[in-house]
Amino acid sequence: MTSVETVFYVLPSGEWLELSGEEQRSGQILVNQGQFQAKIEPGKLPSKKSKVPYLKIKARLPFELRWGDNLQIKLPGFNQPVSARVIYPLANQLTKIKREEKLVERLDQYAADEKAMLLALTEEAGLQGLREKELEDFCRLSSSELSQLALELEKEGQLFILEFSPLFLLSRKSFDFLLTRMLSFIEDYHQRRPAETGPEIKKVQERFRLPRPVLLLALNRLIKDGQVEISGEQVRQHGFETSLSKEEDEIMQAIEKMLLEQKFSASSLEELARKFKVHPQRLETMVELLLQKKKVVESQDGFILHASWLEEIKKELEKRKKSGQRELTVGEFKKLTGLSRKYAIPLLEFLDELGLTRRSGSKRIIL
Secondary structure, X not given: OOOEEEEEEEEEOHHHHHOOOOOOEEEEEEEOOEEEEEEEEEEEEEOOOOOOEEEEEEEEEOOOOOEOOEEEEEOOOOOOOEEEEEEEOOHHHHOOOOOHHHHXXXXXXXXXXXXXXXXXXXXXXXXXXXXXXXXXXXXXXXXXXXXXXXXXXXXXXXXXXEEOOOOEEEEHHHHHHHHHHHHHHHHHHHHHOOOOOOOEHHHHHHHHOOOHHHHHHHHHHHHHOOXXXXXXXXXXXXXXXXXXXXXXXXXXXXHHHHHHHOOOOOEEHHHHHHHHOOOXXXXXXXXXXXXXXXXXXXXXXXXXXXXXXXXXXXXXXXXXXXXXXXEEEHHHHHHHHOOOHHHHHHHHHHHHHOOOEEEEOOEEEEO
16 A cells, blocks of 8 residues: 555643653654654644643554544654554644644644534534535544534534535534624625615625535524525515616506506516616516515516416416316416417416416316
């Protein structure tokens, strides 16, 4: 097996205090797989818990170490080796920590028990969350052991379990930090673009580079707490109202009037943009406001219908159902609404979406 240079932190037993000096030394580490040459660099500050300095060890090893692995350190001139336990097997990931006090504080978290190790690793993962594969690379605990520890930490309010199989965790610290940042981002968006409904959900996800489960957890909490509202694909601060110019407000009212007067007619955003000569982005904002006020409804295909006419269609379908009619042909629906086939079919599909009808061959079943 090929040997790879490995850099890791260990916590030696109290016997290390009998060895003088803080300089880097050459020695050997003794493990079950054999004896290997190593460079040992003691930290300048001791652990606050054990009062012994952590050791940074470099060695070429034909195997991978994990958190909690035991080994022995042998130095020239000393007859007895010193026992040590691996605290952080991926030392290069801690190079960004420049202050010795912070490094010792971080390592002390990992030097405690299994639960403390799992929480520390989850917090270190930040907004990306901690996945089971990363845990497997770090420690030798089984999936069931990790799940049990995660359940205990979730019960204590320390983290969230986003997925069980494979395990996917998010720390409470990262979650609370994300809520604050997301709210600030949305508020700032409203201040910079008061004429828009709010940022698209995918923009929020891209801004913080969030995995989908983390995004959904944060949005659901903000909605539950009454902080934000979701409208279509946009998220906005609770109570925020889009600012329109006088001219835009008049156009929005004209759109509503047209949809109201043209009974049962359905229009698309493209058609409305051409008719009222409005930029599509601004038109989307106007339609979004009408949707918020429940003046209009929109199908998945983008067809817009005045809400009052939808209510009339519902009443007509209910009336026919009570009279014993359970099926509706396209021709009957065209006669009922006065629509051409171009608009009748999308509207029927919209009724399918709403659960008012169900397609059965060339007919619809009235539900």
